[in-house]
Amino acid sequence: MKKLQSVRGMHDILPGESRLWQFVEETAKSVFDSFGYQQIRTPVMEQSALFQRAIGEITDIVEKEMYSFDDRNGDSLTLRPEGTAGVVRACIEHGLLHNQRQRLWYQGAMFRHERPQKGRYRQFHQMGVEAFGMQGPDIDLEILLMTAGLWRKLGVDGAELQLNTLGTPQERAVYRQHLVDYLSRHRDSLDDESQRRLSSNPLRILDSKNPEVRQVVSDAPLLMEYLGEESRRHFEQLCEGLQQAGVNYTVNPRLVRGLDYYVLTVFEWVSDRLGAQGTICAGGRYDGLVEQLGGKATAAIGFGMGLERIISLLEESSAANVEKRANFYFVASADTEIKAQLIANKLRRDIESVRILANCGGGNFKSQFKKADRSGADFALILGEDELQRGVVGVKSLREDSVQKEVLVDDLSNYLEGLI
Ligand code: ATP
Ligand code: MG
Numbered sequence: 001m002k003k004l005q006s007v008r009g010m011h012d013i014l015p016g017e018s019r020l021w022q023f024v025e026e027t028a029k030s031v032f033d034s035f036g037y038q039q040i041r042t043p044v045m046e047q048s049a050l051f052q053r054a055i056g057e058i059t060d061i062v063e064k065e066m067y068s069f070d071d072r073n074g075d076s077l078t079l080r081p082e083g084t085a086g087v088v089r090a091c092i093e094h095g096l097l098h099n100q101r102q103r104l105w106y107q108g109a110m111f112r113h114e115r116p117q118k119g120r121y122r123q124f125h126q127m128g129v130e131a132f133g134m135q136g137p138d139i140d141l142e143i144l145l146m147t148a149g150l151w152r153k154l155g156v157d158g159a160e161l162q163l164n165t166l167g168t169p170q171e172r173a174v175y176r177q178h179l180v181d182y183l184s185r186h187r188d189s190l191d192d193e194s195q196r197r198l199s200s201n202p203l204r205i206l207d208s209k210n211p212e213v214r215q216v217v218s219d220a221p222l223l224m225e226y227l228g229e230e231s232r233r234h235f236e237q238l239c240e241g242l243q244q245a246g247v248n249y250t251v252n253p254r255l256v257r258g259l260d261y262y263v264l265t266v267f268e269w270v271s272d273r274l275g276a277q278g279t280i281c282a283g284g285r286y287d288g289l290v291e292q293l294g295g296k297a298t299a300a301i302g303f304g305m306g307l308e309r310i311i312s313l314l315e316e317s318s319a320a321n322v323e324k325r326a327n328f329y330f331v332a333s334a335d336t337e338i339k340a341q342l343i344a345n346k347l348r349r350d351i352e353s354v355r356i357l358a359n360c361g362g363g364n365f366k367s368q369f370k371k372a373d374r375s376g377a378d379f380a381l382i383l384g385e386d387e388l389q390r391g392v393v394g395v396k397s398l399r400e401d402s403v404q405k406e407v408l409v410d411d412l413s414n415y416l417e418g419l420i
Contacts, residue, residue: 024307047078056261083106083304097290104132109124111123112124124307137241143303266283279306287299287300326377327356327379332383344358
């Protein structure tokens with residue numbers, strides 16, 4: 001029989017790694033919470049039409065990365081490749097945007113059929129934030145301060161904030177024409193993909209990785225030069241706020257982002273320690289999307305961050321790697337092991353966030369003590385027949401040379417609380 005394996009590009013997160021994942025997730029949750037954001041959970045599958053309309057037909061995601069299939073009714077469904085479209089769909093469907101502001105966050109698995117490599121998988125995990133109903137640069141600043149604060153709490157250092165503005169759709173349309181004129185004059189130096197994009201999505205040519213194309217692009221007109229007064233002001237105010245908050249950034253005029261729906265502010269946090277897959281967090285303003293999906297025009301901004309890439313940054317640093325160990329290991333004999341479970345259970349009820357590992361599975365005391373030692377626990381709790389008779393439990397340090405204490409079962413919670 002063929003060996004069963006996980007799907008290519010989709011990975012198990014094993015027990016040895018999950019502590020770090022929890023650390024990242026819990027830290028992010030607490031940061032989002034401290035800014036007043038609430039969680040929203042949407043299904044992992046949506047109608048394919050949602051992503052086609054939200055992300056745009058001429059994008060890498062819709063053109064070649066989506067996991068789409070017909071279900072048993074013949075409806076075309078897609079495993080979500082990103083979180084924003086589903087959140088917007090849910091907000092419209094449940095009337096969350098009628099003259100309301102929303103500050104939301106989400107978390108979950110995303111799916112894209114890409115070529116798997118370090119930092120790029122077919123199932124990956126994002127946490128992200130969306131804020132609706134706020135137009136000013138102050139919410140842009142809030143979002144960026146939130147990410148900067150998160151890196152500080154996580155111990156991610158050296159990530160660089162790259163910032164750009166894409167202007168309004170009108171300003172972009174004017175710019176687009178100038179860009180197409182310029183690029184058409186250099187058509188022969190463009191690769192096939194860029195030539196194709198010349199008519200479909202010329203802005204994407206700006207972030208081409210092909211060196212020859214980059215050469216052409218380096219002299220292309222800049223969108224910055226086509227901004228109106230209001231767009232310029234929005235961007236300047238954001239930049240000023242970042243400066244005053246002490247958040248460093250680089251303005252990158254080639255940053256256009258892969259998705260069609262962005263306007264004005266776009267940004268990426270990029271680490272130089274991850275090789276080609278260096279972007280750990282990306283987002284921007286998408287004021288047109290809610291209307292495009294059938295809701296009322298609503299200002300919106302958000303970001304998504306790739307947890308795998310953040311985890312891989314943190315794996316190197318020790319700060320996040322403090323492994324939580326058991327406090328107590330419960331040693332018992334064949335005649336007392338059920339009673340030991342009952343006592344352990346009561347201790348867990350009495351003592352907040354205590355961790356007790358019950359031996360389970362028998363063995364003589366010597367072998368149990370070996371397991372206790374290997375578990376990393378600080379103390380052994382011992383219940384032999386003799387202790388059971390006398391209504392006590394033995395408590396012995398596994399880390400220091402000290403005599404075994406005997407504590408009455410009734411006093412045990414109090415006594416152990418004093419030890420941790
Ligand atoms: P890239 O340029 O790396 O393909 P993207 O622009 O397609 O990124 P977004 O759609 O903005 O990525 O997703 C936000 C974040 O999710 C990225 O910055 C990255 O951290 C993460 N991410 C995106 N695609 C993948 C993937 N296939 N595997 C792992 N993480 C990913
Ligand atoms: Mg991509």
